[in-house]
Amino acid sequence: DTGVSQDPRHKITKRGQNVTFRCDPISEHNRLYWYRQTLGQGPEFLTYFQNEAQLEKSRLLSDRFSAERPKGSFSTLEIQRTEQGDSAMYLCASSPRAFRQDTQYFGPGTRLTVL
Amino acid sequence: AQKITQTQPGMFVQEKEAVTLDCTYDTSDQSYGLFWYKQPSSGEMIFLIYQGSYDEQNATEGRYSLNFQKARKSANLVISASQLGDSAMYFCAMREPFAAGGTSYGKLTFGQGTILTVHP
Numbered sequence: 543d544t545g546v547s548q549d550p551r552h553k554i555t556k557r558g559q560n561v562t563f564r565c566d567p568i569s570e571h572n573r574l575y576w577y578r579q580t581l582g583q584g585p586e587f588l589t590y591f592q593n594e595a596q597l598e599k600s601r602l603l604s605d606r607f608s609a610e611r612p613k614g615s616f617s618t619l620e621i622q623r624t625e626q627g628d629s630a631m632y633l634c635a636s637s638p639r640a641f642r643q644d645t646q647y648f649g650p651g652t653r654l655t656v657l
Numbered sequence: 658a659q660k661i662t663q664t665q666p667g668m669f670v671q672e673k674e675a676v677t678l679d680c681t682y683d684t685s686d687q688s689y690g691l692f693w694y695k696q697p698s699s700g701e702m703i704f705l706i707y708q709g710s711y712d713e714q715n716a717t718e719g720r721y722s723l724n725f726q727k728a729r730k731s732a733n734l735v736i737s738a739s740q741l742g743d744s745a746m747y748f749c750a751m752r753e754p755f756a757a758g759g760t761s762y763g764k765l766t767f768g769q770g771t772i773l774t775v776h777p
Contacts, residue, residue, distance in 0.1 A: 573762075573763070575764060575765075577765075582769075582770075583769065583770075584661075584748050584750075584767030584768055584769055584770055585702070585748075585765070585767050586767070587764040587765065587766070590762045590763075590764060592762065597762055598761075598762050598764065631700055633702060635702075635765075637763070644690065644752065644755075644763055645692070645704055645707055646692075646704075646752075646763075646765060647704060648694070648701060648702035648703075648704075649701070650699070650700060650701045651700045651701065651702075653700065
């Protein structure tokens with residue numbers, strides 16, 4: 543059973559460019575979360591998918607951000623017209639539909655640097 | 658709204674000794690989950706231990722135990738027999754409940770983290 547994977551691990555881009563990140567959750571995990579972590583801070587919630595449906599979005603998710611999870615498998619997070627303030631670690635987590643624990647297992651993250 | 662507070666920016670411990678990392682929380686929910694994650698310099702968040710709000714016994718996982726004091730709203734992590742590989746950032750997190758009717762979906766709220774350094 544492989545863990546959560548994310549691609550790319552690192553991304554350097556120039557301000558104004560668009561970037562897209564991919565997350566592959568643990569197989570059969572129907573819940574998928576995106577978080578953003580800036581330097582020295584704890585992760586902050588961005589958005590949640592249950593299967594293919596995006597059910598919750600944070601106010602942090604401006605209209606430049608869009609996320610999808612087609613067919614309820616992998617997910618993508620796109621940032622359009624990147625800004626220097628978007629520089630952060632973007633973490634993806636998945637969890638099974640379990641009654642008790644619902645532990646979220648995280649991927650290695652994508653570190654974005656906007657120049 | 659949920660809030661997690663970790664008041665120790667950094668902690669030092671000697672190898673093979675025990676260390677306690679503090680975490681207090683605030684919530685109006687009756688049902689919630691408390692988690693501890695370890696984040697090494699590589700960046701990946703590694704799940705360590707879980708405590709449910711209705712669990713009467715403190716959770717334990719190997720060298721990790723969670724000192725859960727519900728009335729005081731604290732969920733401290735105890736690491737016994739520290740190892741050099743324990744040096745990392747540690748985050749306490751609270752999971753909101755999955756609410757009927759679809760108003761909340763279990764997102765995590767994290768504290769600021771505590772950097773643990775284990776000395777040989």
